[in-house]
Amino acid sequence: MSDISRRDLLRRIGLTLMATGAIDRVSAQEVHHITLATQAAAGGAYTPKALNDHEYRTLEKLTDFIIPVENGKPGAVAAGAAAWIDMLVSENAQLKTVYTTGTAWLDAAMKKRGAEDFLSASAENQTALLDQIAYRRNSSLELDPGIQFFTWARRMTVDAFYTSEIGIADIDYRGNRPQMTYPEPTEAIAYALKRSGLA
Amino acid sequence: MTKVLADMGISVLLMEAGPMITPADFKEHMWPYQVPHRGAGAKGQAYTGGPTGFTYSATFGGAQLEGEPYTVAPGDDFRWFRSRVLGGRTNHYGRVTLRMAEYDFKPHTTDGLGFDWPISYADLAPYYDKAEEFIGVTGSREGIRSAPDGIFCPPAPMKAHDVLVQRSCAKLGIRAVAARQAVTTTARNGRPACHYCGQCGRGCVTASNYAASYVQIFPAIRTGKVKVLANSMARELITDASGKVSAVSYIDKTDGSQKQVRCRTVVLAASACESARLLLNSKSSRHPQGLANSSGKVGRYLMDTVGYSMSAMVPALSGMPHYNSDGYGSHVYVPWWLSDNHKTLNFPRGYHIEVGGGYGMPGIGSFVGVVNRTEGYGVRMKQAIRDEYGTSIGLSGRGEMIPNEQSYCEIDPEVKDRWGIPVLRFHWAWSDHELNQVRHMQQTFRAILEGMGGQVPTGGGRGGGRGTAQTTGMGATPGQQAPQTGQAGPQTGLPNAPAGQPTTGASAQRPGNPPAVADANRPPISTGGAIIHEVGTVRMGDDPRTSPLNKFSQAHEVKNLFVADAAPFVSNADKNPTHTIIALAWRTAEYLAEEMRKGNV
Numbered sequence: 001m002s003d004i005s006r007r008d009l010l011r012r013i014g015l016t017l018m019a020t021g022a023i024d025r026v027s028a029q030e031v032h033h034i035t036l037a038t039q040a041a042a043g044g045a046y047t048p049k050a051l052n053d054h055e056y057r058t059l060e061k062l063t064d065f066i067i068p069v070e071n072g073k074p075g076a077v078a079a080g081a082a083a084w085i086d087m088l089v090s091e092n093a094q095l096k097t098v099y100t101t102g103t104a105w106l107d108a109a110m111k112k113r114g115a116e117d118f119l120s121a122s123a124e125n126q127t128a129l130l131d132q133i134a135y136r137r138n139s140s141l142e143l144d145p146g147i148q149f150f151t152w153a154r155r156m157t158v159d160a161f162y163t164s165e166i167g168i169a170d171i172d173y174r175g176n177r178p179q180m181t182y183p184e185p186t187e188a189i190a191y192a193l194k195r196s197g198l199a
Numbered sequence: 200m201t202k203v204l205a206d207m208g209i210s211v212l213l214m215e216a217g218p219m220i221t222p223a224d225f226k227e228h229m230w231p232y233q234v235p236h237r238g239a240g241a242k243g244q245a246y247t248g249g250p251t252g253f254t255y256s257a258t259f260g261g262a263q264l265e266g267e268p269y270t271v272a273p274g275d276d277f278r279w280f281r282s283r284v285l286g287g288r289t290n291h292y293g294r295v296t297l298r299m300a301e302y303d304f305k306p307h308t309t310d311g312l313g314f315d316w317p318i319s320y321a322d323l324a325p326y327y328d329k330a331e332e333f334i335g336v337t338g339s340r341e342g343i344r345s346a347p348d349g350i351f352c353p354p355a356p357m358k359a360h361d362v363l364v365q366r367s368c369a370k371l372g373i374r375a376v377a378a379r380q381a382v383t384t385t386a387r388n389g390r391p392a393c394h395y396c397g398q399c400g401r402g403c404v405t406a407s408n409y410a411a412s413y414v415q416i417f418p419a420i421r422t423g424k425v426k427v428l429a430n431s432m433a434r435e436l437i438t439d440a441s442g443k444v445s446a447v448s449y450i451d452k453t454d455g456s457q458k459q460v461r462c463r464t465v466v467l468a469a470s471a472c473e474s475a476r477l478l479l480n481s482k483s484s485r486h487p488q489g490l491a492n493s494s495g496k497v498g499r500y501l502m503d504t505v506g507y508s509m510s511a512m513v514p515a516l517s518g519m520p521h522y523n524s525d526g527y528g529s530h531v532y533v534p535w536w537l538s539d540n541h542k543t544l545n546f547p548r549g550y551h552i553e554v555g556g557g558y559g560m561p562g563i564g565s566f567v568g569v570v571n572r573t574e575g576y577g578v579r580m581k582q583a584i585r586d587e588y589g590t591s592i593g594l595s596g597r598g599e600m601i602p603n604e605q606s607y608c609e610i611d612p613e614v615k616d617r618w619g620i621p622v623l624r625f626h627w628a629w630s631d632h633e634l635n636q637v638r639h640m641q642q643t644f645r646a647i648l649e650g651m652g653g654q655v656p657t658g659g660g661r662g663g664g665r666g667t668a669q670t671t672g673m674g675a676t677p678g679q680q681a682p683q684t685g686q687a688g689p690q691t692g693l694p695n696a697p698a699g700q701p702t703t704g705a706s707a708q709r710p711g712n713p714p715a716v717a718d719a720n721r722p723p724i725s726t727g728g729a730i731i732h733e734v735g736t737v738r739m740g741d742d743p744r745t746s747p748l749n750k751f752s753q754a755h756e757v758k759n760l761f762v763a764d765a766a767p768f769v770s771n772a773d774k775n776p777t778h779t780i781i782a783l784a785w786r787t788a789e790y791l792a793e794e795m796r797k798g799n800v
Contacts, residue, residue: 088243175525196515
């Protein structure tokens with residue numbers, strides 16, 4: 001269902017609510033289903049708005065390292081993390097500076113290690129560089145700009161992934177849906193009591 | 200108020216400074232990925248110092264409203280959250296619904312501090328009854344002196360972390376009971392029962408939770424007795440030669456023009472400080488200090504709730520079988536348990552504890568804490584996120600503040616808002632009564648959390664509340680839908696982040712004002728106003744020399760002027776104010792109708 005017809009339905013339910021003060025629970029459930037369908041209908045290839053092609057592909061590779069495919073479960077690339085970051089970067093000059101200077105730093109650092117740039121370096125060399133800039137304990141005059149950039153990219157990739165449908169499924173969040181009753185989580189309670197020593 | 204008057208056949212013109220609210224704007228069931236910025240706010244501003252979005256799509260409000268500033272006296276700190284929309288803050292508040300106890304009405308008699316109310320619990324109890332029956336409030340009958348029982352609908356079962364809190368409290372001799380929330384779990388007045396989707400703060404499409412807009416005002420409109428005048432910013436009350444209010448002067452925000460509407464009676468329900476502002480701005484030769492202010496007490500005895508929060512990672516919850524923990528926000532709370540023991544404490548008034556936790560909907564910033572601690576990347580980092588998800592439990596203390604002479608609002612002599620209306624200037628001071636109470640919260644919360652094996656981070660808690668838009672978080676947030684309770688989880692901190700890294704906007708929301716001088720012995724207490732329970736600026740009392748209003752919230756000096764928000768409060772018990780606002784307004788509405796019938800108003 002398109003976004004417009006979803007809005008129409010919500011509006012209709014809204015008007016019903018205003019007119020009668022009530023809608024039935026089936027209608028409420030329908031809204032949940034429709035919002036899901038709207039999301040599924042979205043998609044398609046993304047054209048970068050802010051970063052150039054090289055910067056964008058570098059960012060996408062970085063997001064792949066940060067949240068990779070895990071036992072066949074899709075990661076940040078499938079979740080479109082780079083596209084979402086690029087969209088924000090296109091609207092925020094401060095973020096744009098972070099990502100353009102950051103990807104340039106990665107390329108320059110890789111050049112010093114004998115490769116053309118980050119993207120074309122071997123996986124081994126890419127990992128070796130990331131293993132340095134992914135930890136504050138490696139702080140040095142030389143590495144600090146890389147550490148700072150990686151902190152940004154990691155933070156925003158994590159946000160992008162876990163606010164995507166893929167990430168929400170991955171973390172196994174089960175809420176935001178209507179239920180007729182609220183079942184007592186007996187299994188979870190037994191687990192928590194036993195492990196806390198409060199049983 | 201509007202609903203009660205309309206039901207008695209009285210015509211009401213409801214003036215709203217913001218827009219109408221449309222349920223079609225609610226985001227109750229939407230997912231972060233269905234909003235372009237996913238909660239990072241316009242232009243991704245959450246990452247560069249601005250507030251987050253994705254809480255509510257109708258006018259939400261905040262401390263910063265464009266063109267509508269307020270000022271704070273040098274050296275003081277105060278935050279004033281305003282929500283300009285039909286139904287105001289009830290659209291997205293925490294829905295904690297607590298009766299004031301008998302002793303809460305007579306605090307001065309009890310301990311010699313503050314002031315007594317001119318009414319007693321018995322005066323208000325019938326109206327608490329009516330409000331609960333009409334709205335639907337969850338709860339269980341417990342017979343606790345500090346927390347009078349009401350007419351409750353059945354509460355939902357407790358969540359896993361609620362049970363840990365309850366058991367850990369029990370070890371300390373503290374009782375945790377079913378939360379009292381303004382959410383109906385049974386069908387009521389055409390509203391279906393709650394469907395436990397957990398998104399209460401984003402506008403309930405089934406109107407199962409309480410908001411003045413869809414529970415009271417929409418039905419009131421259908422009586423045909425109510426007309427809503429939206430986008431109308433009241434400027435001044437006009438009085439006639441007899442000293443009565445004859446008209447309200449207002450700005451039509453749609454075109455900026457100044458208009459007037461005539462009235463037989465006026466009821467102010469603009470929020471405590473806004474109502475005080477309107478009275479203070481209604482100056483004339485007959486009322487040089489503002490209307491209903493011969494006592495000079497309008498704006499005085501401003502109070503907020505004392506806020507303090509502490510959270511911990513609880514290893515016992517790691518690896519627990521996941522379940523849908525949303526429900527209706529918090530399912531448990533801890534009423535004040537030492538009301539009979541004040542002589543043994545170094546602070547005079549009580550507090551209650553609100554509890555947060557569970558598997559909240561992931562949002563912007565949900566995992567920043569664990570990621571900053573773990574560092575690295577890839578599967579190992581992801582596993583750390585998974586292990587920590589849903590393991591945080593947050594406790595928020597909500598305590599009583601005693602009114603003092605240093606906390607008040609007045610008209611700023613120079614600053615005006617975009618409409619040319621003089622703005623409020625705030626003065627604020629906590630006393631040792633509140634600071635000692637926070638110290639007690641610190642010790643107690645640590646004991647409760649450590650009693651279940653929780654790991655309280657070094658430095659522990661913080662002054663709760665922000666008075667700013669809420670991020671959508673991990674759910675370790677008491678009343679996870681409530682803007683007045685910030686995220687409690689350790690995930691939200693940004694230790695060691697590079698300069699300019701994301702903040703969730705709290706620091707950006709304050710008007711230009713230097714922070715209070717740091718004091719190493721001062722415990723972390725909420726900023727005044729940040730809990731968004733500001734009350735008491737136009738108080739009620741029997742003596743016109745010390746109180747602007749009488750015990751029916753009618754101005755002593757202006758018989759057709761009433762106040763029906765939190766301004767009439769004489770004290771600010773550790774009971775979230777909304778329930779008492781509703782009960783007082785209901786009582787005032789019945790009194791007003793009777794006075795009109797008698798021809799007195």
